[in-house]
Amino acid sequence: MHFFTSRRTLFAIFLLLFAVSVNARPPKYEVRAVWLATIGGIDWPSDFANANNRQSIVRQKRQLTTILDQLQKANVNTVLLQVRTRGAVIYPSDIEPWAPCMSGKDGQSPGYDPLRFAIQECHKRGMELHAWLVTIPVGKWNSPACKRLRRQYPSMIVNKKGEGYHNPASPLTARYLASICKEIASKYDVDGIHLDYIRYPETWGNVNPTTARENITDIVRTIYREVKNIHPYIKVSAAPVGKYKNLSRYSSNGWNAYSRVHQAAQEWMREGIVDQLYPMMYFRADNFYPFLLDWQEHSYGRTVVSGLGVYMLDRREGNWPLRDIERELNVCRSNGVGHCLYRSRFLTSNTKGVYNLVCDEFDNYPALVPPMKWQHSTPPESPQNVKITDEKGRKYVSWTKSNGLTYNVYASNNNDVNINDARNLISARMPYSSISLPGHYRSVAITAMDRYGNESRPVKIIPGGGKGYSHNTVAPPLMQCDGRFLSLQKDKLIDADLVMIKSMMGQVLYVKPYTSYMDVRNVPDGMYRLYSLGKKKKNTHFLGFFQIKRKSNG
Numbered sequence: 001m002h003f004f005t006s007r008r009t010l011f012a013i014f015l016l017l018f019a020v021s022v023n024a025r026p027p028k029y030e031v032r033a034v035w036l037a038t039i040g041g042i043d044w045p046s047d048f049a050n051a052n053n054r055q056s057i058v059r060q061k062r063q064l065t066t067i068l069d070q071l072q073k074a075n076v077n078t079v080l081l082q083v084r085t086r087g088a089v090i091y092p093s094d095i096e097p098w099a100p101c102m103s104g105k106d107g108q109s110p111g112y113d114p115l116r117f118a119i120q121e122c123h124k125r126g127m128e129l130h131a132w133l134v135t136i137p138v139g140k141w142n143s144p145a146c147k148r149l150r151r152q153y154p155s156m157i158v159n160k161k162g163e164g165y166h167n168p169a170s171p172l173t174a175r176y177l178a179s180i181c182k183e184i185a186s187k188y189d190v191d192g193i194h195l196d197y198i199r200y201p202e203t204w205g206n207v208n209p210t211t212a213r214e215n216i217t218d219i220v221r222t223i224y225r226e227v228k229n230i231h232p233y234i235k236v237s238a239a240p241v242g243k244y245k246n247l248s249r250y251s252s253n254g255w256n257a258y259s260r261v262h263q264a265a266q267e268w269m270r271e272g273i274v275d276q277l278y279p280m281m282y283f284r285a286d287n288f289y290p291f292l293l294d295w296q297e298h299s300y301g302r303t304v305v306s307g308l309g310v311y312m313l314d315r316r317e318g319n320w321p322l323r324d325i326e327r328e329l330n331v332c333r334s335n336g337v338g339h340c341l342y343r344s345r346f347l348t349s350n351t352k353g354v355y356n357l358v359c360d361e362f363d364n365y366p367a368l369v370p371p372m373k374w375q376h377s378t379p380p381e382s383p384q385n386v387k388i389t390d391e392k393g394r395k396y397v398s399w400t401k402s403n404g405l406t407y408n409v410y411a412s413n414n415n416d417v418n419i420n421d422a423r424n425l426i427s428a429r430m431p432y433s434s435i436s437l438p439g440h441y442r443s444v445a446i447t448a449m450d451r452y453g454n455e456s457r458p459v460k461i462i463p464g465g466g467k468g469y470s471h472n473t474v475a476p477p478l479m480q481c482d483g484r485f486l487s488l489q490k491d492k493l494i495d496a497d498l499v500m501i502k503s504m505m506g507q508v509l510y511v512k513p514y515t516s517y518m519d520v521r522n523v524p525d526g527m528y529r530l531y532s533l534g535k536k537k538k539n540t541h542f543l544g545f546f547q548i549k550r551k552s553n554g
Contacts, residue, residue, distance in 0.1 A: 028422040030367040031276070031305045031338030033078035034071060034347060035132065038101050038114075039085040043067070043344045048104035051111030060102075060110065065121055070348045072125040074355065075363040077428065079122050080132040080194050080278075080340065083115055084180065087138035087145030087164070091115035091188070095180055097145065106144040119189055126406070126429035128369060130192030130235065131184050135177055135219070137197055138164040160203045168200060168215040174222040181223050185230040191451075192235035193227050194278070195220065199241070199261035212262035217273075224273040232375055233451035235275040239307060240265035242281035243291045244298075250290045266298040275302060275372055278340050282309030284324050289331055296335050303370050305338035313352040322352045329362055338370075366428045368408065371453030378506050379454045380405055381529075383446045386459045397444060397461065398434035405448045406431050408455065411441040419445050419458050479530065479546040486518040486530075486546055496532035499543065504529065525549055 037043040044067060049060040071079065083090050088099035088106070091113055102110040115131070122129040138157060139146045146164035150157045156172040157164050166173040181193050198220060200212055224236045241257040244266055257263040257279075268274045279295050281288055295304050308328055312318030332339050341347050347355055371377075383399040390396075397409065409427040410419045417424050427435055429449065437444065445458035480487040488499075499518065501510040504527055512518055514532060530543040 026363075026365045026422045027333065027336075027367055028420060028425070029370040030333070031078055031303060031340070031369055032074075032076050032363055032367060033080055033130075033278070033305060033338065033340035034076055034344045035080045035307075035340065035342045036067070036082065036344040038082040038090055038099070039134075041101050045102065049102060049110035049112070051103070051109055053111075057111050060114075061112070061117060064114075064118060067344060067348055068121050068125055068127070070355070071344070072127065074347065074358045075366050076127060077367060077369055078128045078130060078192075078340070079118075080130045080192075081115070081118050082134070082196075083131045083184065084133040084135075085139075086134060086143065087149055089180075091184075093180075093183060095183055097148065099145075115184075115188055123189070123429075123431050126366075126427065126431075128191035128235075128429075130194045130237065131181075131188070131190045132194040132196055133177075133180065134196050135198045136166050136168065136173075136201065138166060140164065160201060160205075163201070163203070165201060165204075168212065168219060174219040177219060178222045178226040182226045182230060185227050185234055190234060192237055192276070193223065195223065195236070195238040198238050199257070199263045202261060207262070209259065209262060213258070213264045216262055217264055217268065217271075220268055221271070221273045231451075233372070235372065236273070237276035237278055237305075238263075238265065238268065238274055239278045239280055242279045242283060242307065243287070244279070244294055247290055247294060250286055252291075253287075266295070266300075269298065269300045269302040272300075272302075272374065275375070276305055277302065278305045278307050280307040280309075280342070281328075282307065282312060282342065284320065284328075288328060292328075292331065292337060293335065296337050301374060303338065305340045306332050307340050307342055308332075310341045310346045310351065310354050311343055313354060314346060320352075322354060322357060325354060326357060326362070365422045366425045367422055368425075368428055368449075368455070369453055371455070373452075373454075376450070376452040377454060380448045380450045380456045382456045382459050383407060383448050386446055386461060388444070388461055395437045395440075396434055397437060397446065399446055399459070401433035402448065405450060407433075408447045408449055409435050410445040410447075410458070411437065411439070411443070413442050415442055415462070417441075417443040417445045417458075417460065419447060479544045481520065481546045481548055483548055483550040484519070484521050486520050488514070488516055488518055488543070496534050496541070498533040500531045500533050500540070502529045502531060520548060523548055 045060045045063055050056045085099045085101060087096060089096045090099050090102050097107040098109055100106045102114055119129045138149055141159050141162050141164050153172055156167055156170045156176065158167045184190060185193065199216060220238060227234050227236050240263045241261055243252040243256040245256055245258045246252050257265050265277060269277060281292060292306055308325060310325055312320045313322065329339055350356060385400040388395055388397050406429045408425060410417045410424040411426050412424045426438060443460060443462050445460045447458045448456040497514050498511055499514045500508050501523065502508055510523060511533065525548050527545065527547050529545055532541045532543055534540065
């Protein structure tokens, strides 16, 4: 019997074990996302902004910050903001016109840049922003956006029952959609590009399945390469249909990604042309659990995030009981799968108590987005110049901020804070260089995090009595170097006869004897890091930074 089949036979027991329990220890790494739709203002904005009316712009911005405040409280760490609706966008583009959802009129600016504003506000709150693009559909055949594309690229747009679509078989489609993604990645500080409706519509009719899947895969591949050429840290993701294929014991009932709409989405993960996948799993029971496990078993090391249909809680949609969503959340977590809620409004309006469930019971601690180790795995340097100060009875932790890094703050009432315990994470992905501690703690730790999600070693601080505070793992000041010799004070507690000189990027450049005055005459000008090298060549200790800056001979 195949493992996959045998695992299904245990499913009933599995569900009983996890359906009514929340894991006692929350995960440190987990994608917690929402889809925030802008088409028709169904999530945001609820009214239009007028370029000539500052009050309407402020009102529209305030609506968004209110939503983001609610999402932050729910410990959401990823916002998928719809930036391309149907052949139109919500930012000033050189490629496509303004979507009417922002100003109320096709092609008209709302008077500000909603995408730039949303990115800034998400980053302030420690959340990633991914630009969500509806890819293949371009609206009604006679809509302004569709008519414009028909005029410019007549061979790229086709009519299917009165709706306009990019033709996946046209080479223009991949290049055109990639150009939009390139524009966003080049102009905006986004954390991800999210591809929606990257498939053949079910109304398309007869096509060769193999060729059709190749066409869609080529679009995904082209976009992935274009985005990664600009910023490799930008996550590329897609939202396939929630069931991949018929399983050996469970049918997809005619609706699946692979056969019905020609999305070879598991192959995208195997090939490495997506970083994350968000299957839209708006189903229950046997239509959900076996297919969730199938996605995870074929993730090939990439991040799987299950799309959960919280909109189905609404009595006008599906009138699901809340316990169905709770069970699905539990099974996702038990299998290392993140969750993305569709849509934001149904979460923030607390439909059947789902917001209370997420905030108070399920996601009541922050979590970090899993790192993209397949893209880059070297952790950044630890924060520098960390200190605690007292101001009017409040304690503040501060450090020197480095470009491109964010910071995680951990705190505990134990003498040594455990940074692997998410319950100690009090602030994640901070873009700032200081924080006011929200309580009295016995130990605090700060880590730096790069855009790939790699986390540095912690700088741990133990608040002391009175005005004194003890620090550990904080880097010493710049070492003395005259360009010929580096002055060292050998630590007797360090079992080492050698030292390593590394570049600021972490590359080992030289290995030299550990002496009081180390000869560096063969080391070029520059800034370096110095490490002791244990006698067994396993244990290393960071000794500090030094700079070589010689006088010019000319």
